[in-house]
Amino acid sequence: MFMKKIMKYLIVIILLALIGLIGFLIWKYNYKNEYINNKPNDNYDKEPIYLDHVDEFDIKDSNYLERFYERYVAYKKLHPDYSDDKIITYVNIGLDKPFYSDMEEVDMSKKYLIICNKYHNLKKNYVPDLVSLDGYGGGSMEREAASYFKKMVDAAKKEGLSLKNVSGYRSYNTQTSLYNSYVSKDGKAKADTYSARPGTSEHQTGLASDINWVSSRFENTDEFKWLIKNAHKYGFILRYPKGKTFITGYTYEPWHFRYVGESVAKYIYEHDITYEEYYATFILK
Ligand SMILES: [Zn+2]
Numbered sequence: 001m002f003m004k005k006i007m008k009y010l011i012v013i014i015l016l017a018l019i020g021l022i023g024f025l026i027w028k029y030n031y032k033n034e035y036i037n038n039k040p041n042d043n044y045d046k047e048p049i050y051l052d053h054v055d056e057f058d059i060k061d062s063n064y065l066e067r068f069y070e071r072y073v074a075y076k077k078l079h080p081d082y083s084d085d086k087i088i089t090y091v092n093i094g095l096d097k098p099f100y101s102d103m104e105e106v107d108m109s110k111k112y113l114i115i116c117n118k119y120h121n122l123k124k125n126y127v128p129d130l131v132s133l134d135g136y137g138g139g140s141m142e143r144e145a146a147s148y149f150k151k152m153v154d155a156a157k158k159e160g161l162s163l164k165n166v167s168g169y170r171s172y173n174t175q176t177s178l179y180n181s182y183v184s185k186d187g188k189a190k191a192d193t194y195s196a197r198p199g200t201s202e203h204q205t206g207l208a209s210d211i212n213w214v215s216s217r218f219e220n221t222d223e224f225k226w227l228i229k230n231a232h233k234y235g236f237i238l239r240y241p242k243g244k245t246f247i248t249g250y251t252y253e254p255w256h257f258r259y260v261g262e263s264v265a266k267y268i269y270e271h272d273i274t275y276e277e278y279y280a281t282f283i284l285k
Contacts, residue, residue, distance in 0.1 A: 142207050164211070208257065
């Protein structure tokens with residue numbers, strides 16, 4: 001008798017809960033539609049608004065990030081001729097702000113796909129797991145980058161070409177004295193076009209190598225021509241290409257190669273983009 005009473009109450013409670021749930025779902029559906037149709041322009045962080053904002057941009061394979069919405073809109077006003085994909089990529093890179101104006105720490109969780117540039121700096125005390133490049137020009141590089149660097153040098157050697165690392169890993173302190181010496185020679189503005197401020201040099205990541213000859217004339221060598229065609233097979237990319245200074249922050253450096261791993265290097269090579277564009281499209285979340 002007692003159990004029967006409890007069962008009755010239970011059934012009533014379950015029925016009431018079901019009615020409540022159905023009511024809530026109907027309300028939520030209508031509320032959401034109303035929200036989208038009315039397009040209110042305050043409370044940016046509510047989900048229905050998120051959908052509105054995505055709709056404002058014509059997106060293909062770009063990485064739209066809601067937290068940059070207002071920057072996209074502002075940048076679009078400045079560059080009405082740019083496609084939305086370009087607006088999103090460029091803002092993700094940080095190009096709507098001057099170099100060095102708003103530094104963020106390098107996201108080390110990206111491993112071989114970290115970005116270290118005029119928007120992202122390394123910690124002063126960051127030192128990668130280093131391996132010597134004795135017999136390959138000397139100096140050192142990060143372990144995996146070094147092993148692929150050696151494979152690349154060996155492959156070039158088989159074709160009668162000689163590649164050597166002339167500058168691989170550089171510590172924060174080395175970069176500080178290097179940068180300071182350039183500043184006293186050429187002034188800060190000029191030095192900034194070719195030398196990284198301490199903490200922002202890709203050489204501190206251990207993933208970069210200056211090969212053979214730090215000179216624009218390196219471009220005319222057979223070694224350079226070979227690298228341009230083959231470096232991606234060993235996971236390396238030309239990091240500061242011609243005509244991309246406004247993106248990378250550096251003048252053309254035919255000698256500076258960066259390890260990113262084979263598949264990413266292949267993508268960047270085939271699509272002829274900068275690492276900044278790759279990172280802003282596929283890595284940044
Ligand atoms: Zn370099």
